[in-house]
Amino acid sequence: MSISVRAPSPARSQSSQSAQTLADRDVQDLEKGDLRNQLKAEEQGSADNDATDEDDVEDADQAPAGKEAVTKVEEDPFHVTPKGRMHLHPHTWSVPYRWFLTGFAGLLVLNATFASSAPSGLIPSIIEHYNVSEEVGVLLIAIFVAGYCVGPLLWGPLSERYGRRLIFLFVWPFYTGFQVGCALSPNIGSLIVFRFLGGCFAAAPLTNSGGIIADLWGPDRRGDAMAIFALMPFAGPALAPICSGFMQxxxxSFRWIFWVLTIFAGACGIGIIFLxxxxxxxxxxxxxxxxxxxxxGDDRYHADLDNKQESGVKAVLQRTVLKPFIMFFQEPMLAVITLYMSLVYGVVYLLFEAIPIVFSRTHHLNAGLSGCVFxxxxxxxxxxxxxxLFYWNPKYMKIHHALGGKMVPPEERLKPLLISAPALAVAFFWFGWTGQYESxxxxxxxxxxxxxxFCVLYVFLTGFNYLIDCYLWNAASALSINTVIRSTFGAGFPLFATQMYNTLGTGGASxxxxxxxxxxxxxxxxxxKYGKRIRALSKNAVVMD
Structure with missing residues (x-):
């Protein structure tokens, strides 16, 4: 099996090239950088480096040369590529260091998701202090997650233009400052505004941390790294209600939960600067x-990004804000996986209302113990x-090695869903009809x-892995639109959860x-079964021959 990337034909005219898709242009830029030579350079210069992972070095280039697949470009001595500079390639950094960075990227996601649900256990105190309705209190959770719908439209695509670190350095002081604003809010209106703004800037880790992991690891080891990343989007929401529940x-004072968020964000900000x-x-x-x-003093040295600085508002918007939306409507794979992950993500935030109903009303637990159910x-x-880590990814690695280091079809990432998708549906019925009765x-x-x-983890993990494997260089944009849409579900579900459970009952709603x-x-x-055919029609995904 050979691997190719959808690339423009050398016979295209100048006018037709202007109509290329975004992915075509990105791929062509990468090909002009002659990234295919990374593999040769790695095999010659890095194969014996004990401090690096051999499989990741081999996977530094995912598109082997093929006469029909790539356009050959004469080598430019002033064109800066990884050839001869493999020490700069993140895949050649030491494995312990890459695991450290993976853990830190996961911590940033944990920080953002912890903040999303942090006030949940203290909503009664907030309602009493500001003398507002229960719906307004619940809005404090929803409005933060609604910020996730805005931030990714900027942070993901911009990170593909200006890098991951610069975006984090820009957003984090604002994110930390908005937590201070929440702690000092004199009225419910300012609290809601600061929560929304905090969510907009907290969205950066949700898209860019996945990009960091894609930068650091080849497909052979990326599954292990993504397992950590996939746990974070609901580890934070699961831990926060315990903290706020016992505060209640x-x-x-409910203000202390925002001071805790400020301290947590400040510590992570220091880590971003130095680590x-x-x-x-x-x-x-x-x-x-x-x-x-x-x-x-020679201005002829240039890199791929230097050649992609388009002018004009339309060009900038296409490569930043509009790019995730364009991909979503072009890619049925991206759309269906995003909608499935969105449903599951919405349910995670809906549980903030469902669990207190089941365990506080039916089983009479206090707010602290009810939070422990998370x-x-x-x-x-x-x-x-x-x-x-111990079953699915080793199976994937065996397939990867059997293919001689060539890329494994992305559909292999979906195998855990064959079990977890049916089990997720069963779990909802199980929760509803056993939680309805005190007996x-x-x-x-x-x-x-x-x-x-268990099932939610596999939906997130397989979804993230599948999107990254499918879209590679456009992974951050794919994760951006994924984050926007599932955050819409996450923001909306808590708003009707209480009414739904009160009207339909625990069994009916579940x-x-x-x-x-x-x-x-x-x-x-x-x-x-049909993923290969669908990807063959894709304008942005890797195509397997």
């Missing part, structure tokens, strides 16, 4: 070209990570929450969610 029980390097290869090559121009959600996710043991709905956590989950059960089966 002990009578601690997080630039990982995006095109930006690293552009920085090297700039260094060479400065040291030699540990079952987190434990299920952790169990899913272990299952992936049923409290451990029955708790175990259902555990299974939900069964409705189970029915929606049932509709998505065929998705992984269809994509696994």
């Amino acid at each position: 029980v002990t009578g601690t 997080l390097p630039e990982t995006y290869l095109p930006v690293l090559m552009a920085a090297e070209a700039k260094r060479l121009r400065k040291e030699t 540990l079952a959600l987190l434990s299920g996710g952790a169990a899913g990570v272990l299952g992936y 049923v043991s409290i451990w029955a709905p708790i175990m259902a929450v555990f299974v939900l956590g 069964s409705l969610l189970g029915g929606l989950a049932t509709l998505f059960i065929p998705v992984p089966f269809i994509l696994i």
Whole structure:
């Protein structure tokens, strides 16, 4: 099996080239950089480097040369590429260092998602202090997640132009400052505004941390790294209610939860400044070209990003804000995976209302103990990570090695969904009908929450891996639109959760969610069977011959 990337024909006219898709242009830029030679350089210069991962070095280039696949360009001695500079390629950095950066990227995601649900256990105190309705109190959760719908439109695409580190350095002081604003808010209006703005800037890790992981790892090891990343989007929301719940029980001022967020954000900000390097290869090559121009005084040195600085508002918008939307409407794979992940993401935030109903009203737990039920959600996710690390990813690595280091079809990433998609639907019915009756043991709905956590982890993990494997250089943009749409669900679901559970009952409301989950059960089966054909029609994805 050979691998090719959809590339423009050398016979195209200048006018037709102006109508290329965004992905075509990105791929062509990469090809002009002769990234195919990375593989040869790595094999010659880095194969014996004990401090690096051999498989990741081999995977530094995902598009082997092929007469029909690539346009050959004469080598430009002033064109700065990874050839001869493989020490700059993140795939050649030491494995422990890359794992450290992976963990730190995951911590940034945990910070952002922890902040999203942090006030949930203190909503009664906030309602009483500001004398507002319950709907306004719940809005504090929804409005933060609504900020996730705005931020990714900028942070993801801009990181593909200016690098991951620069975006983090820009957004983090604002994000930290908005937590201070929440803590000092004199009225509910200012609190809502600061929560929304905080969500806009907190969205940066949700898109760019995934980009960092794609920068650091080849497909052979990326699955292990993504397992950590996939746990974070609901680890934060699972831990935050425990903290705020016990604050509510002990009578601690609700303002303290925002001071906790300020301290957490400040600590992560210091880490960004001193610990997080630039990982995006095109930006690293552009920085090297700039260094060479400065040291030699020769302005002919250039990198791929130097050649992609379009002028005009339309061109800038196409390559930044509009790019994720263009991809979403061009790519059915991206659309269906995003909608499935959005449903699951919405359910995670809906549980902030459902769990108190089941365990506080039905089983009479206080806010602190009710929040502890979220540990079952987190434990299920952790169990899913272990299952992936010790079963699913080793299977993937065997396939990767059997193909001689060539890229594995992205559909292999979806195999865990063949089990978890049906189990997710079952877990909803299980939670609803065992949680409705006080006579049923409290451990029955708790175990259902555990299974939900297990299945949610696999939906996120397989979704992230699949999108990154499919779109590679456009991964940050794909993750951006994914974050925007699923955040819309995450913001909307809590707003009607209480009314839905009060009207339909625990069993009926959970069964409705189970029915929606049932509709998505065929998705992984269809994509696994027909994914290759769909990708062959794609304008942005890797195409497998």
